[in-house]
Amino acid sequence: MNLFDYFRPASLAEAVAAGSQPGSAYLGAGTNLLDLMKGGVLAPSRLVDLTHLPDLNRIEQLADGSTRIGALVKNAALAHDPDFARAYPAVAEALLSGASAQLRNAATVGSNLMQRTRCAYFTDPASACNKRQPGSGCDAIGGENRAHAVLGWSDHCIAVHPSDFCVALTALGALVEIEGPTGRREVAMTDFYLLPGDTPEKETVLEAGEMIVAVRLPPEAAAFAGHQRYLKVRERTSYAFALASAAAALKIENGLIVEARLALGGVATKPWRTQAAEAVLVGATPGKEAFENAAEAAFAEAKPSGENAYKIALGRRVVTRALMMAAAGTPKRMPALPASPFASETGANAHV
Amino acid sequence: MSDTIAIPAGATPASRTRFGSNSGQPMTRRDGVLKVTGAATFAADNHPEGLLHAVYAAATISRGRVTSLNVDAARAHPGVVEVLTPENRPPLALDPDTKPYPFAFLIEVLQDDTVRYAGQPIALVVAETLEAATEAARLLSPTYDAAPARVGLDAVEPYDPEAVGVGSPPTTEKGDIEAGLSAASQRVDARYETPGQYHNAMEPHAIVASWDGDRLTLDTPNQAIVMSTGSFAAWFGIPAENVTIRSPFLGGGFGSKAIIVGPQILAILAAKMLGRPVKLALRREQMYGPVGHRGATRQDFRIGIDGDGRLTALDHLTTAATSTFEDFIEPASNASHDLYATPALSSRHKAVRLDIGTPGPMRAPGEASGSAALESAIDEAALAAGLDPLEFRLRNYAETDPASGKPFSAKALRECYAEGAERFGWSKRPLEPRQMRDEAGRLVGWGMGTALFPAPMFQAKATATLRADGTALVETAGADMGQGAWTALHQIAADGLGLDIDSVEFHSGHSGLPDGGIAGGSGHTATAGSALHAAGTDVIAKLADLATNDENSPLFGAGNVGVEAQDGRLYRADDPGRSESYGDILARAGLSEIEGAGQGGRDPASAEERAMFSHGAVFAEVKVDPDLGQIRVSRLVGAFAAGRIINPRLATSQLYGGMIWGIGFALHEEAVHDRRSGRIMNANLAEYHVPVNADVPTMDVILVDEHDPYVNALGIKGVGEIGITGTVGAIANAIWHATGVRVRRFPIGLADLIDGASAH
Incomplete structure (x- = not known):
């Protein structure tokens, strides 16, 4: 059978030591990695199971006002944490729009950041894929690519980053805490992911043996709580990856936008913060005109990577709508269909 | 391991029972508790002593030849017992490239190195564990001589099929379409397309094959249990009665489990070759290939309408996808035969041969x-x-059927x-x-x-046995695909016997029982239900004979006016005050039981x-x-x-x-x-x-x-x-x-x- 070593470290130091050895892979809940192993996509020779490590499953409010989420916190636990959901409603909404209830109950925060693309050519070992096998080519180019990237792609890879959670984290300026052989460091979400370029197999800044121990939302992120939403468009109402999504957060004072955060999902090779669009919004009056201008800016660099030009038009409209929803105010309660265009209510007055 | 589903007495709360009229009651599934508690045994749940696991390698090209398989690497993998390829596959009694029996589909059983669609089995690995077989199948690392794939309805020129669906004529015409279109004041010409769709039953196709000499026992979900014994037997040159199929529960069929498919034959063959039971369960992605699907269609309409909004012509032309080696033409144009009144009706079919697995019947083909x-x-x-x-x-x-x-x-x-x-x-x-x-x-x-x-309706048989204690056993080899068929059949059977359902034991899902026909075409309840009801009324007729000819029965002499069966008693039809229990009638006659038999099928004259x-x-x-x-x-x-x-x-x-x-x-x-x-x-x-x-x-x-x-x-x-x-x-x-x-x-x-x- 497909033999591999299984190692359950008792400490971070043990984990990093084991994870630094060639062929090792860190195991969270395994909702993605184990599937890829069964499908013959990945074949690590050693799994380093992190799920029994102490102290990585806490949500902490730090003295400086930031919130630290341990890498082993479950997606569902985070989304349903009342304090967290109140402070970062778009993050909770993004989490609850992802996968299925069963998967959210199992999947962990750190692993969510490390999940792999759902590009069918990546998951099909018979296809050429530069991510899976560097230098083999990209069969998604010229193939069935209606769902592929319109931003950030290269001639070597057009795969979309699948996460919803990371889009909201990226919008709010989250930081990734990393433990590794040379100690601890932290990297902004916007710098954590790499563009595919000509090395699409290299997806993050993590070096050999490095692992995520926490994600931190900085103090200033909480200031957007009143006006932030995540919107996700897809072909079925639940349990599907985004064709286009957006996390939008606004700070509105005296009827003007004083600060804006915007990140895109489902359209780019990594969670896609668009500071150009944010700049358009600052100083503008909240409204459709400003939001459409921001959407234009967000997709100014977009170009089809195949039969997916519709995603540019769609993405712009998703941005406009997400900003409209954010401007209307965070709903008092999580909608029944989080992030869906069919969410029953929008705006601050819902459920009042 | 359960041989058959046996629904015990007492499964229904008393408040749900209305004596004498089980049919019409909104009863819950009588196998529901078995299913929610995990007691229901599906095919892949069987693990007979000495079981081996089979996994097949699937082609990753759609057209061409397999040029090499690393059989040595697969054989060398720990736990591997055998690797079947076209080079060493033992012979079968039938040629998989000719139609051996009615409703047979040509199948892929390692007859040669040709690849006809992606997902086709190209080798079978048998091992002591599922994991070993899975890994060894991967180690085969096939190489190919590949030709360009032909997929999509425009890939090749269409041809005129001889038949569509299961033996239906490809063309039906009534009236003059062109005249009807010319006479129309409005025309609609439109083209619609439907894609290939897959059954995706929750339970993947699975089989556990066990040989005992030349007798074969199969645990496999099947929609036509008794008929399939003959089909399986034919592949191995044994009589149908040597094959036992146990199919007590199906996790969905939708047409895909009515047909014998290549992987099943390969598993049986491996079991025979190795002298040990073999299990093969398809992986989810393997269900997109050798086990049928709803073929893609393109449908062109020409519709004429007169000034009053009445059809003057309805022309429906379907172009359907089939495989390069077998015909199953989605009979989509036939949907226009029977619905709307029109003086001119035309339904036609064309087909294209693509490098895909053969389509088949899928729910409402x-x-x-x-x-x-x-x-x-x-x-x-x-x-x-x-x-x-x-x-x-x-x-x-349509006041009358437009086509006929x-x-x-x-x-x-x-x-x-x-x-x-x-x-x-x-x-x-x-x-x-x-x-x-x-x-x-x-x-x-x-x-x-x-x-x-x-x-x-198809053809079905059933038996009923009334016992001395007033309870009964009914039997038919029906199939419950999860929809609750057995509950409905059980209700009908109880009514045939004039018993409440909890006094009737119901056996089904085993080929040793009377042939319950095909669970397909939306005809199973009608067919098997008719057989079960007839078996019950046969028992009651025999019981009535005993009673009405027995001087000591209160029903003596009621032959002229008849008796009615209800709630375990026979009543004089003209005097409900005179009745006798089934048990008393049997006891006085000195009988421990009475057997009856029934058949279900359509009256040919009505048809x-x-x-x-x-x-x-x-x-x-x-x-x-x-x-x-x-x-x-x-x-x-x-x-x-x-x-x-x-x-x-x-x-x-x-x-x-x-x-x-x-x-x-x-x-x-x-x-x-x-x-x-x-x-x-x-x-x-x-x-x-x-x-x-x-x-x-x-x-x-x-x-x-x-x-x-x-x-x-x-x-x-x-x-x-x-x-x-x-x-x-x-x-x-x-x-x-x-x-x-x-x-x-x-x-x-x-x-x-x-x-x-x-x-x-």
């Missing part, structure tokens, strides 16, 4: 795809005529239209599209479609004289985001007339299931082939979308009363497949009504709508 297109085209015709879609359908109501001219055995379609429209509120529908919005500004549309499905169909009307409301194009069905109402309903709870549930499948057909389901390799790129349940709970709205099913004295003595039709028909068109028509955009390719998605939806 022909009718589902055909209805999706026909009901959309009829909606376009109603628009051309300037009529409400329901009014248009009523103007073209025969009267219908029963047709309560008008009542379905009326009751469905009333429940839905159809009369408030604006004629023009884009007239309705919800409170959030979403576009709202209403659409409808007519549902239709034939009411066939010749009348057209027999279930009918229905489906009404859909959809909401479409005007900017984003995302679609959601928000309401579905279906009214169906399908003769006598044995169990309204289970019938409603089946109709829900069909209608939900209609949502999937309309909005989700599509196998996506890579245009170059031909491989299906979404062969998994994450990417091959079917509706999830959040896609399924409030649903309303109305069971419309219908008395059909001709279909069979019990008046039973079927509800297994009709729910898909009508629903797909209703949803497509509602999307048009919401947006003004007519999408003629299924599934309909947001990319079809984002331009049009916001263009106004």
